[in-house]
Amino acid sequence: MKIPSSQITPEAIVLNRREFLKLAGVTGAGAWMLAACGGGQTASQATQPAGIPNGNISATSDELGNPVNTFDQITNYNNYYEFSFEKESVAGLARDFVTSPWQIEIGGLVNKPGLYDIETLKRTLQPEERIYRLRCVEAWSMVIPWLGFPLSKLLTLVEPTSTAKYVRFQTLFDTARMPGQKNPGFAWPYTEGLRLDEAMHDLTILATGMYGKDLLPQNGAPIRLVVPWKYGFKSVKSIVKIDLVEEMPTSLWMSAAPNEYGFYANVNPTVDHPRWSQAYERRILASGGVERVPTLLFNGYQDSVASLYEGMDLARDF
Ligand SMILES: Nc1nc2c(c(=O)[nH]1)N[C@H]1C(S)=C(S)[C@@H](COP(=O)(O)O)O[C@H]1N2
Numbered sequence: 001m002k003i004p005s006s007q008i009t010p011e012a013i014v015l016n017r018r019e020f021l022k023l024a025g026v027t028g029a030g031a032w033m034l035a036a037c038g039g040g041q042t043a044s045q046a047t048q049p050a051g052i053p054n055g056n057i058s059a060t061s062d063e064l065g066n067p068v069n070t071f072d073q074i075t076n077y078n079n080y081y082e083f084s085f086e087k088e089s090v091a092g093l094a095r096d097f098v099t100s101p102w103q104i105e106i107g108g109l110v111n112k113p114g115l116y117d118i119e120t121l122k123r124t125l126q127p128e129e130r131i132y133r134l135r136c137v138e139a140w141s142m143v144i145p146w147l148g149f150p151l152s153k154l155l156t157l158v159e160p161t162s163t164a165k166y167v168r169f170q171t172l173f174d175t176a177r178m179p180g181q182k183n184p185g186f187a188w189p190y191t192e193g194l195r196l197d198e199a200m201h202d203l204t205i206l207a208t209g210m211y212g213k214d215l216l217p218q219n220g221a222p223i224r225l226v227v228p229w230k231y232g233f234k235s236v237k238s239i240v241k242i243d244l245v246e247e248m249p250t251s252l253w254m255s256a257a258p259n260e261y262g263f264y265a266n267v268n269p270t271v272d273h274p275r276w277s278q279a280y281e282r283r284i285l286a287s288g289g290v291e292r293v294p295t296l297l298f299n300g301y302q303d304s305v306a307s308l309y310e311g312m313d314l315a316r317d318f
């Protein structure tokens with residue numbers, strides 16, 4: 001199946017070189033070198049001082065030693081189709097999106113369905129810092145100091161029944177507040193899903209903050225999913241509905257282009273996107289510049305999550 005060009009997605013668009021270099025803080029002759037060698041770091045960029053993160057965090061790198069991106073980078077380069085297809089335009093267009101009060105409706109195959117208030121959930125479930133790499137299917141990546149709580153804690157509260165096999169998540173549907181949803185080319189609201197064991201894994205969090213502060217709208221305020229071993233599009237934003245279900249949910253991307261976006265979406269350097277390799281990624285560096293680095297299986301979280309997929313053919317179940 002081919003997607004009409006009118007529906008070309010940010011996942012499908014090769015990163016715009018000009019905006020990418022601008023984001024990375026690279027200008028002038030170095031920019032051309034960088035582009036020509038596919039995003040490799042030049043010597044002059046390597047000697048630049050490390051970017052100073054702005055915000056309240058306890059560590060400045062992930063467990064592999066990758067420095068966290070700056071608050072400005074993380075809040076000004078976003079995928080959020082409800083506001084814009086342009087990563088650099090989302091922040092401005094989402095600025096006045098009101099995210100308080102906010103409730104999540106939890107239902108389906110659970111013993112305790114209901115409307116859960118976000119502030120109550122935060123008080124009860126105590127968000128903590130988690131520094132995770134975010135790897136997008138378009139092959140750029142950042143390192144982000146989230147504030148969140150394990151999804152498993154929320155699921156334990158609502159008590160899934162024995163027939164529940166998957167979790168389905170949905171973003172707010174409100175075409176007045178989210179003008180991008182007027183685009184008939186997508187199956188709004190934005191929907192994502194996890195298998196129940198993936199959802200119960202301790203690495204899987206619902207993030208309510210970043211850099212020690214509440215999330216900004218462009219990052220999915222007031223609550224969004226973060227699954228660090230999966231491509232970024234799994235991280236459904238501004239969630240209003242969570243359902244426990246028996247059948248595998250169909251995500252917005254699966255319905256838009258089933259040959260390009262599977263349910264699992266595990267980061268995998270050996271399983272290419274139909275239109276480009278996934279073997280390398282362009283790490284946007286806090287210090288400015290871009291580093292081309294090999295992509296790691298399960299985004300480097302394989303020790304923790306590989307057992308979830310034992311016996312599965314990851315090329316077929318992509
Ligand atoms: N509702 C909604 N959630 C979404 C998206 C979107 O367009 N709408 N984009 C996804 C994609 S493709 C990515 S890479 C991440 C980006 O999250 P960030 O802007 O916090 O980096 O959000 C994901 N969640």
Ligand SMILES: [Mo]
Pocket residue numbers: 011079136137138231232233
């Ligand atoms: Mo993405």
